[in-house]
Amino acid sequence: MEITLNGATRTIPAQTSASDLIESLGLAGQRLALEVNREIVPRSTFSEHMIRPGDTVEIVRAIGGG
Amino acid sequence: MSTVMQPNSSAPADPLIIDGIAYRSRLLVGTGKYKDMAETRAATEASGAEIVTVAIRRTNIGQNTDEPNLLEVIPPDRYTLLPNTAGCYTAEDAVRTCRLARELLDGHDLVKLEVLGDEKTLFPDIVQTIAATETLVEDGFKVMVYTNDDPIIAKRLEEMGCVAVMPLAAPIGSGLGIRNPYNIMTIVENAGVPILVDAGVGTASDAALAMELGCDGVLMNTAIAGAQDPVMMASAMKKGIEAGREAFLAGRIPRKRFASASSPIDGTFF
Numbered sequence: 367m368e369i370t371l372n373g374a375t376r377t378i379p380a381q382t383s384a385s386d387l388i389e390s391l392g393l394a395g396q397r398l399a400l401e402v403n404r405e406i407v408p409r410s411t412f413s414e415h416m417i418r419p420g421d422t423v424e425i426v427r428a429i430g431g432g
Numbered sequence: 433m434s435t436v437m438q439p440n441s442s443a444p445a446d447p448l449i450i451d452g453i454a455y456r457s458r459l460l461v462g463t464g465k466y467k468d469m470a471e472t473r474a475a476t477e478a479s480g481a482e483i484v485t486v487a488i489r490r491t492n493i494g495q496n497t498d499e500p501n502l503l504e505v506i507p508p509d510r511y512t513l514l515p516n517t518a519g520c521y522t523a524e525d526a527v528r529t530c531r532l533a534r535e536l537l538d539g540h541d542l543v544k545l546e547v548l549g550d551e552k553t554l555f556p557d558i559v560q561t562i563a564a565t566e567t568l569v570e571d572g573f574k575v576m577v578y579t580n581d582d583p584i585i586a587k588r589l590e591e592m593g594c595v596a597v598m599p600l601a602a603p604i605g606s607g608l609g610i611r612n613p614y615n616i617m618t619i620v621e622n623a624g625v626p627i628l629v630d631a632g633v634g635t636a637s638d639a640a641l642a643m644e645l646g647c648d649g650v651l652m653n654t655a656i657a658g659a660q661d662p663v664m665m666a667s668a669m670k671k672g673i674e675a676g677r678e679a680f681l682a683g684r685i686p687r688k689r690f691a692s693a694s695s696p697i698d699g700t701f702f
Contacts, residue, residue: 372491372493373490391494393491397501397536398536399488399532399533399536400535401528406531406532406535408535409535424490424532425493426488426490426491427501427502428488428502428503428515428537429486429488430462430464430465430466430472430502431462431485431486431487431516432485432518432653432657
C-alpha cells in the first residue's frame, strides 16, 4: 500500500504497524516521535497502531537549532 | 530563609529560576550551525549552559541512519532541553511542533515558542505568537516565548502564563547587539517572570550589557557557533554573562558629565 512518509510517497506492505514501519526504516531504538495524519501516535502504542493506505506519516527527531 | 548561599553549597547562589527550577547558569545556548557534533559538544560544555535549545525536524529516511544523534552529545539527563519552534510561521505549526517535541522528550513540557513573521527579518509574528501561546498554556506547556522588544506585548505574554519572556536584542543571527536598551529596561522593570534576551547578540560585551540592564539571562546560538573559535567564544560569553550579572547586582555609578578625582585632595604637599 502507498503512504506519504516525511513528504515522499512510499510503498509499504499491508498490515504494517507503526513499530514494523520504524523497524523497516532502520530507526528502531532511536529517539523519535511519530505523527499519523497530524495525530501523534504515542510510543507506547506503536506495536498496535496499524498504518492504513493513504496515511500521511511524519517521523521527527531533535537536531541542532537555536 | 536566607537567599545567600555559601560558595561550597550545592544550591546555586543567585540562581536563575524558571518555572520553579533553579539554574546556575544564566546563559542558554542553541545547538545549530556548528560544523559537527564534536564542536557542538565542546562549545556547549565551555558555555556552562544548562538549558540548551534543539530543533524538531524530519528524521532522515534511508540515508545516514547511523549518523551521530544530537541527544548523544547533549544528553537529556544532563541538560534541560528546550525544543524550539524555529521555522514556524503559523500558530498551528508551532503548536504541532511543541506536541511532537513533548512526545519525543517523554512528556517534557518546557518549550521555546517562536513564530516568525518573515524570512528577511525573522521578526516574530506577534498575532500568531499570542494565538499559539494561548493554546500551549491551555495544553499545559511551560512556554518561554520569543518576542520583540515591545514592553506592552512582553507584559501581555507574561499575563497569558508564559514562564519566561524573551525579547530580541536585534534580528536573529544579526550580531547587532542590543538595539533598544531602554525598551529592554522597561520590559525588565515591568516583569514578574524571568526576562531573557533571545537573539541578536554578537559578542561578549553585548551579553554583559543585557545582564547589566537587569535581564535574567541571555539565549544565543549564532554568536557562539559562528565565531572563528566557537569554543573560546562560548567561554567568553559565559564570562560576559557573569560579569554583567555581577555589575548589575553591584549597582553601577551614575553617569556624570565631569570628572571626580579618585585620590584625596586633602594632604597634598605641593
